[in-house]
Amino acid sequence: xxxxxxxxxxxxxxxxxxxTGDGVVRAVDGLSFTLARGGALGxxxxxxxxxxxxxxxxxxxxxxxxxxxSGSVTVAGHDVxxxxxxxxxxxxxxxxxxxxxxxxxxxxxxxAIGDQxxxxxxxxxxxxxxxxxxxxxxEVLDRVGIPDAARRARSRPHExxxxxxxxxxxxxxxxxxxxxxxxxxxxxxxxxxxQAQILDLLRDLREETGTGLILVTHDLGVAAGxxxxxxxxxxxxxxxxxxxxxxxxxxRETYTRDLLAAVPRLNVRRKxxxxxxxxxxxxxxxxxxxxxxxxxxxxxxxxLTRTFGRGRKAVTAVEEVSLTVRAGETIGVxxxxxxxxxxxxxxxxxxxxxTGGALRYRGRDIGGLKERELRAFRSELQxxxxxxxxxxxPRRSVGESIADPLRAAGRLGDAEIVARVRELLERVGxxxxxxxxxPHExxxxQRQRVGIARALAPExxxxxxxxxVSALDVTTQAQVVRLLGEIQxxxxxxxxxxxxxxxxxxxxxxxxxxxxxxxxxxxxxxxxLYERPGHPYTQGLLAAVPRLEKxxxxx
Amino acid sequence: xxxxxxxxALGAVAVVLVLSAVVYVTFYVAPGDPARLACGPRCNTEQIxxxxxxxxxxxxxxxxxxxxxxGVFTGQDYSTGTSVLHCDAPCFGLSYQNNQLVTxxxxxxxxxxxxxxxxxxxxxxxxxxxxxxxxxxRRGGVTERALTWLTLAGTATPVFISGVALxxxxxVYLEWLPFPSYVPLTQDPExxxxxxxxxxxALGLLxxxxxxxxxRSSLLETLAEDHIRTFRAYGxxxxxxxxxxxxxxxxxxxxxxxxxxxxxxxxxxxxxxxTFGLPGIGQLLVNATQKIDLPVVVAVVxxxxxxxxxANIVADVLYAVADRRVALR
Numbered sequence: 001x002x003x004x005x006x007x008x009x010x011x012x013x014x015x016x017x018x019x020t021g022d023g024v025v026r027a028v029d030g031l032s033f034t035l036a037r038g039g040a041l042g043x044x045x046x047x048x049x050x051x052x053x054x055x056x057x058x059x060x061x062x063x064x065x066x067x068x069x070s071g072s073v074t075v076a077g078h079d080v081x082x083x084x085x086x087x088x089x090x091x092x093x094x095x096x097x098x099x100x101x102x103x104x105x106x107x108x109x110x111x112a113i114g115d116q117x118x119x120x121x122x123x124x125x126x127x128x129x130x131x132x133x134x135x136x137x138x139e140v141l142d143r144v145g146i147p148d149a150a151r152r153a154r155s156r157p158h159e160x161x162x163x164x165x166x167x168x169x170x171x172x173x174x175x176x177x178x179x180x181x182x183x184x185x186x187x188x189x190x191x192x193x194x195q196a197q198i199l200d201l202l203r204d205l206r207e208e209t210g211t212g213l214i215l216v217t218h219d220l221g222v223a224a225g226x227x228x229x230x231x232x233x234x235x236x237x238x239x240x241x242x243x244x245x246x247x248x249x250x251x252r253e254t255y256t257r258d259l260l261a262a263v264p265r266l267n268v269r270r271k272x273x274x275x276x277x278x279x280x281x282x283x284x285x286x287x288x289x290x291x292x293x294x295x296x297x298x299x300x301x302x303x304l305t306r307t308f309g310r311g312r313k314a315v316t317a318v319e320e321v322s323l324t325v326r327a328g329e330t331i332g333v334x335x336x337x338x339x340x341x342x343x344x345x346x347x348x349x350x351x352x353x354x355t356g357g358a359l360r361y362r363g364r365d366i367g368g369l370k371e372r373e374l375r376a377f378r379s380e381l382q383x384x385x386x387x388x389x390x391x392x393x394p395r396r397s398v399g400e401s402i403a404d405p406l407r408a409a410g411r412l413g414d415a416e417i418v419a420r421v422r423e424l425l426e427r428v429g430x431x432x433x434x435x436x437x438x439p440h441e442x443x444x445x446q447r448q449r450v451g452i453a454r455a456l457a458p459e460x461x462x463x464x465x466x467x468x469v470s471a472l473d474v475t476t477q478a479q480v481v482r483l484l485g486e487i488q489x490x491x492x493x494x495x496x497x498x499x500x501x502x503x504x505x506x507x508x509x510x511x512x513x514x515x516x517x518x519x520x521x522x523x524x525x526x527x528x529l530y531e532r533p534g535h536p537y538t539q540g541l542l543a544a545v546p547r548l549e550k551x552x553x554x555x
Numbered sequence: 556x557x558x559x560x561x562x563x564a565l566g567a568v569a570v571v572l573v574l575s576a577v578v579y580v581t582f583y584v585a586p587g588d589p590a591r592l593a594c595g596p597r598c599n600t601e602q603i604x605x606x607x608x609x610x611x612x613x614x615x616x617x618x619x620x621x622x623x624x625x626g627v628f629t630g631q632d633y634s635t636g637t638s639v640l641h642c643d644a645p646c647f648g649l650s651y652q653n654n655q656l657v658t659x660x661x662x663x664x665x666x667x668x669x670x671x672x673x674x675x676x677x678x679x680x681x682x683x684x685x686x687x688x689x690x691x692x693r694r695g696g697v698t699e700r701a702l703t704w705l706t707l708a709g710t711a712t713p714v715f716i717s718g719v720a721l722x723x724x725x726x727v728y729l730e731w732l733p734f735p736s737y738v739p740l741t742q743d744p745e746x747x748x749x750x751x752x753x754x755x756x757a758l759g760l761l762x763x764x765x766x767x768x769x770x771r772s773s774l775l776e777t778l779a780e781d782h783i784r785t786f787r788a789y790g791x792x793x794x795x796x797x798x799x800x801x802x803x804x805x806x807x808x809x810x811x812x813x814x815x816x817x818x819x820x821x822x823x824x825x826x827x828x829x830t831f832g833l834p835g836i837g838q839l840l841v842n843a844t845q846k847i848d849l850p851v852v853v854a855v856v857x858x859x860x861x862x863x864x865x866a867n868i869v870a871d872v873l874y875a876v877a878d879r880r881v882a883l884r
Contacts, residue, residue, distance in 0.1 A: 059788055093789035100788075105781035110803045110878055119799070120789045158880050172789070 006077070008180055008212045009035040009058065014071035015236075016053050016062060024068070027053040029236035031071075037179070040206060040213040042223030042244070044259065045233035047444065047473045054233070055182050055216045059096055060088045076179050094124040097173035101185040103165035107157040114138060114153025117172045124176045140171040144201060162337065163194035170201065180212040181205075187222055191336045191500045196544040199226050218473035221263045221546035224248060232256050248548055262478040264503030266530060266545055298362060298462055298494050299325040299348060299381075305356030306343050317343040319518040320357065325462060328492040332509030332526065334502055334541065340518035341498045342386075345464040348496060349381040350374055379409045379458030386467040388447035392439040398450045399425075399435030405458045424453040428483060445476035452483065456491070464496040469504060481507055503545050506530055514538045559883040560868075567864040574860045575853050576620065582849045583616045589847040593651045610651055623648060623853065647854035652846055657854045660839065665858075667737050668835035670751055671758065671827065672820040676813065678759025679766050684809065686763065687770025692797065694775070702767070709764030718757040718830040725753060735831050754831040758824060762816060769812060774805040803877055810877075814870030815863065822859030 016028040028050040035041050043051045056062060060080045062069050073080040076095045078087060092098075100106040108116055117140060118133035128136070134153070142149035144167040157165055166186060173181055183202065187195040203226060206213055217223050223230060223244070230247040232240040232255065239253045251257045306318040318340040325331055325348075333341045346352040347359065350366055359367035366377055382405070385391035392401055402421045406412055412420065422432035428449040439447055448468060455463050465484065469477040485508050488495050499505045505512065505526075512529045514522040514537065522535040533539045590607040591598070598606070607613055611622070625631060626646035633640040633649055640656075642648070647657035690702040725732045735753055738746040777783065778801050786796055825837030836855055843851035875881045 061784075061788055089790035089792065091790070092787075098785075098788045100781065100785055102781060106785045108782045108786070108800050109880065111800075116786075119791065119795075120786070123789065123791050123795075156880070169785075172785075 007034040008037045008039065008076055009033075009214070010072075010074045011054075011058075012072045014054065014057055014073060015069070016050070016057055017068040019066065019068070027236055028057065031233075031236070031238055033231055033238065033241060035180075035212055035214065038206070038210045038212055039229065040215065040227040042215045042217065042227035042230045043233060044217055044220055044223050044230060046218060046259070046475050049233040050236035051216045051218075051233045052184050053236075055098075055184055055214060058180070058182055058214065059092050059098055061098075063088065090124065093120055093173075093178065094176050095178055096180040096182060097176070097178040099166075099169050099173050099181060099183040099186050102189050103162060103169050104157065104189075106169060107165060109157055112154045112156055113160065113168050114141065117141070117153075117168070117175050120172055121175045136175060137171075140174045141168065143174065143205075144168070144171045145197075146171070162190055163197065166190060166194070166198055167201065170198070170205075174205070174209075177209070178211060180214065182214045182216070184216045185218070186215070188217070188219075192502065192546075193336055193541060193544040195222070196546065199546070202226055218475075219263065219546070220248070220259055220474070221548055224548045225546060232259065259475060260548070262474040263548060264474070264477070264481075264501065264507060266503050266506060266542065266547070296326045296328075297324055298327045299323075300360040301344075301348065301357065302360070303357035304344070304347060304354050304359060304367075306340075306347055306352060307355045317518055318347065318354075321515075321518075321520055322357075323348075323513060323520070323523075325494050325496060327461065328488070328494055329510045330488055330495040330497055330508050332505035332512045333496060333498045333515060334500065334505050334512065335515035336500060336541075338517075339515040341515050342466055343518075344515070345383070345466045345496060345498050349383050349462070349464050350377070351383065379405060380461045382455035382458065382460040382463045384448070384451050384455045384463060384465040384468045387471055388444055388451050389439070389471075391451055392447060394439050397436045397438055398442070399437075401439075401450065402454045402457050405454060409458050420457065421453075424456055425450075427456065427487070428453045429479075443476075444472050445480060448472060448476075448480050449483065452480075452487070456487065456493075459491075460493060462494045462496070464498070466498045467500070468497075470499065470501065477504060484508060501545070502530075502541055514541070556883055563864070563868050563871075567861060570864055571857050571860045574856050575623070578853050578856050579616065579620045579623070579849070582847060582852065583619075585847070587847050589651050589849065592846045593848075623850075627857075647857070648850035650843075650851050651848045652843075652851075657850045660851065661836065661854055661858060664834060664836045664839050666739055666741075667833045668821055668824065668828070668837065670740060670747065671754055671824055671833060671835060672817055674751055674755035675758040675762065675820065675824075675827075676817050678755050679762035679816075680809075680813065681763075682760065683763035683766025684770050684806070686767035688774065688797070690767065691771045691774040691778070692793075706764040706767045709760055710768075712761065714757050714761055714826045715830050717761060718753070718827065721753050721757055722831075735833075737833050754827055754833060757830070758820075758827045766809060766812070770805065770809055773808050774801060777801045777805040780804075807874060807877065810870050810873050814866040818863030818866035819859065821862035822855050 011034070012032050014028055014031045015026065018025045018027060031050075031054055033041070043054060045051045057069060057073055058075055058080065060083065069081060075091065078091050078095065080088070080091065083091065107113065114134060114137040117137035118130070121133045121136045122128055122130070125133070138150045138153050141153055146152050146164060146167055157168075160168060170186070186202070187198050190198065199222065202213065202215070205211065213227065215223055215227055228244060230240070230242065230244050231238050232247065232253065234255050240247060240251065240256050247256060248260065251260055301321060301323045304318060304321045304323070305316065307314050307316045309315055321344055323331070333344065335341050343352065347354050350359070350369070354367050357367065358365055361377060361381070366374065392398070399418070399421050402424055403417050406417045406420060418435070421435060425432045425434055430446060430449055430453070439450070442450065452468075468484070469480050472480060481504060484495065484497070487493065488508075495508070497505055497508055509526045512523060512526045513520050514529070514535065516537050522529065522533070522538050529538065530542065533542055588603070590603050590610060590612055593610070594603050594606045611619060622631070626642065626644070626648050628644055630644040631642045631646045631648065633642060642656055642658065645658065647661070649655065650657055650660060686702050686706060690699045693699050722734070726734050732749065732753065735750045738750050740747045774797070778797070783796055783800055786800055822836055822840060824835065825841050827833070828835040828837040829841065836858065839851060840855045842848075843855070871883060875883050
C-alpha cells in the first residue's frame with residue numbers, strides 16, 4: 001500500500017445471510033465501518049448480534065459455506081469478496097490473521113504446536129526451509145511469553161494449559177507478520193487472571209508491531225482497555241460506533257447502556273434482601289439433626305479431601321477443606337481453573353465421594369453413604385451445571401428433563417408433575433407452554449434457565465451452581481444471576497455459587513471462599529473480602545478483573 | 556507398556572475360556588447325537604454305544620470340559636486301540652469324525668484363511684478408504700451420488716451372489732482366469748495370488764462398501780472441527796487440510812473396525828470359502844457344526860476369539876501411535 005491515508009480495513013454495506021430450513025437468516029445487515037492502519041476496533045454485542053459473522057467476512061471465511069455475502073470488504077487493498085482462491089489464501093494469515101475462541105479445539109490435537117505454526121509460516125513463505133520455519137515458530141512462541149519456547153514447541157496442545165494454548169494461537173497469528181489481527185472472543189474461555197495476561201499481550205503486540213486489531217467480544221469490560229474505538233452491534237446492524245471513551249461515558253443507545261449495565265462490577269455491593277435472621281454457627285450441636293436445624297446449619301464439610309488416581313500419579317484436587325453452609329445463604333467459591341472448586345461442589349451434593357474428611361447434612365454424615373442410602377437426600381441437594389448445552393439431553397423435551405427429578409422422587413402423579421413443571425418454567429421466566437420443546441430451540445441463557453428449573457423441581461434446600469453463567473454473554477449473565485438471586489430470596493434455598501469471575505460472584509454472595517491449589521486460602525463476608533482482601537492471591541484475582549474505568553485511566 | 560500387554564494377554568485368555576465354555580454348554584444341551592453321526596448310518600445301537608464310550612460322551616459336562624482344558628494347557632494322550640497317540644499342548648483333542656488331531660486340521664486350514672483375510676483387508680482398505688475420501692471431497696456432486704449408489708449396492712449384495720457373478724464373468728465368460736483352486740503361498744507365490752484374486756475381490760468389495768461409508772462420514776465430521784477451520788483461515792490448501800490435519804483423526808474409527816473385521820474372518824468367512832472352494836477354517840466349521848464335532852467347533856471358536864483379541868491389540872497400538880494423547884495402560 002503506497003497511499004498512506006488509505007484505511008487498513010474498509011467494509012461497506014456488508015450483508016451476510018444464511019439460508020435455513022425456514023427462510024433466510026440475515027446475520028449481518030448493511031454493516032459499514034473502516035479501520036485506520038494500526039488502529040484497534042472492538043466489535044461488541046450480545047450473542048447472535050452478528051459480530052463474529054462480520055469478523056469472519058474480513059477473511060472471506062464465508063466462501064463455499066452456502067452463506068450469501070454482499071457489499072464490499074477491502075483489507076489492505078485486497079477486495080476480499082472478489083479475490084480469487086489463491087489471492088484469498090495469501091490474504092488469510094499473510095495479511096490478516098484470525099485468533100479463534102476456544103484454544104483447545106482450535107489447534108490440531110495430533111501435531112506439535114511448533115509444527116503447526118511452522119506449517120502456517122511455510123504456507124505463506126514458500127521459499128522458507130523447514131528449519132527456518134521451525135525457528136520462526138520458536139521465535140513467535142517466545143514472543144507471546146511461552147517459557148522455554150524451543151522445547152515447548154514440540155509439545156502437543158493437550159500438554160498446554162488453556163492460557164498457553166491461547167498464547168500459541170496468537171503466536172500462530174503473528175507468524176507471518178500480518179497487518180491485521182482479528183481476535184474472536186480470545187479470552188472468553190479463560191480465567192480472569194489469564195484473561196488479563198492475554199489482553200496485556202495484545203496491547204503490547206499492537207504497540208510493538210503496529211498491526212491493526214479487531215477484537216470481537218460480548219464483554220465491554222474486555223474491550224474497554226484494549227481498543228480505541230467501539231462498534232456496538234445488534235441484530236446484524238451497527239447501532240453505535242465511536243471512540244471508546246465516548247461510548248462508555250455517554251452511550252447514545254439504550255442497547256449500549258444495557259450492555260454497560262450488564263458488565264459485572266466489583267464495586268457494586270450485594271443488595272441486601274430481607275430474610276430470616278440466621279443464628280450463629282457457634283451453638284451447633286454435632287450429630288443431632290434437631291440441634292443442627294436449630295442453628296440453621298445445613299451442610300458442614302470438615303477436612304474434606306478428594307484424591308484422584310493412585311500411587312505416584314495421585315492428584316489431590318481438594319485438600320482439607322472445611323466449610324459451613326447455613327440455610328438460605330449464598331456462598332461464593334472463587335479460584336482459577338484447577339483450584340478444585342468444581343470437585344468441591346460435586347462433593348457437596350455427593351456426585352463425588354470424598355476420599356477424606358466428613359460431610360454432614362443437617363447433622364447426618366453423608367460423606368460415605370452408598371448410592372441407595374443417598375437417595376433420600378438427592379432431592380434436597382441439587383446442582384446447576386456449567387454448560388447448559390451438554391447438561392440437557394438433546395433428545396428429551398425440556399419439560400421431560402425438568403420432570404425427571406420429580407419422577408425419580410416418586411411422590412407426585414403425572415398430572416401434578418406436569419402442573420409443577422409448568423409452574424417451574426414460569427418461575428424461571430420461560431413460557432409454560434415450552435414443555436414440549438427441545439433444548440436446541442432455546443438460546444444458551446434460556447437453556448440455563450431450564451437447568452435451574454430442573455434443579456428447583458424437587459424443592460431442594462441447597463443448590464450448587466457450578467459456573468452457571470460462564471458460558472453466557474454478559475447481558476444474559478446478568479439476567480441469570482438476577483434470577484438466581486430472586487429464587488434464593490423467595491424460596492430461601494441455600495446457594496453455593498462457583499465461579500472464576502469475582503465480579504459475578506460479588507453480586508450474589510453473603511460469604512466468599514477463595515480457593516487455590518485445592519485449599520481455601522481466604523474466606524469471609526463478601527463485602528469485607530472485596531474491600532480489604534487479605535491474601536495476596538485474592539488481591540491478584542481482584543486486580544485482574546477488567547474494568548470499564550481502566551479505559552478512562554489509560555486514555 | 557509391559558503391564559498393558561500382560562493385562563491384554565490375560566484378558567485374551569479369559570475371553571477364550573468363556574467362549575469355549577459357552578460352546579461346550581450349547582453343544583451339550585443341543586439335540587442330536589454326535590456318536591450316531593460319527594459312526595455312520597449303518598451302525599447298530601451297540602456300535603453307537605461303543606463310539607459313545609470311546610469319545611467319553613457319557614461323562615458329565617464338567618468332566619468333559621475339564622479334559623478339554625487339560626488338553627489345551629498340558630497336552631493329552633489318546634489310545635487308538637493298538638497304540639498311544641500323543642497330542643502336545645495346546646491340544647484341542649481328536650475330531651469325533653475321523654480321529655484326526657484337531658490341532659493338525661487347524662494348521663492345515665489356517666494358511667488359506669489367513670491368505671483370504673490379508674488380501675481381502677488390503678482390498679477393502681484401498682477401495683473403501685479411497686471411495687470414502689473421494690465421496691467426502693466431492694460431496695454434493697454427481698461423483699458422490701454415483702459412489703453412494705455403488706457402495707449401497709455393494710453392501711446389499713451377498714458374497715454368494717457377487718462371488719458367483721465374478722466367477723461367471725472372469726472364468727466362464729471372459730476366460731481371463733482359471734477356476735480358483737487354492738495353491739499354498741509357499742508352493743508357488745504367483746499361482747497363489749492369481750487363484751486368490753477372485754475371493755479377495757468378492758469379500759473385499761463387500762466389506763469396502765461399509766468402509767467407504769465410515770470413512771466418508773468420519774472425514775466430514777473431522778473436516779467440520781474447529782482446528783480444520785483454523786488452518787483454512789490461515790490459507791492452507793484444502794488438499795493439505797485433508798492430508799495433514801483431517802485424515803489422521805478420521806481414520807481412527809476405520810482402524811478399530813478393521814481390527815474387528817480382520818479378526819472375525821478367522822472363522823467367519825465360511826460363505827466366501829465355500830463359494831470359492833477354499834480349504835479354510837470357515838469351511839471346516841460348517842462341516843463340523845453339521846456333524847456336532849465338538850472338538851473342532853471349540854477349536855475354531857478359540858482361534859477366532861484369539862484372532863479378534865490380537866487384532867484389537869494391534870489396533871490399540873496403532874491408535875496410540877497416531878494419537879499421542881492415548882496412553883496404553
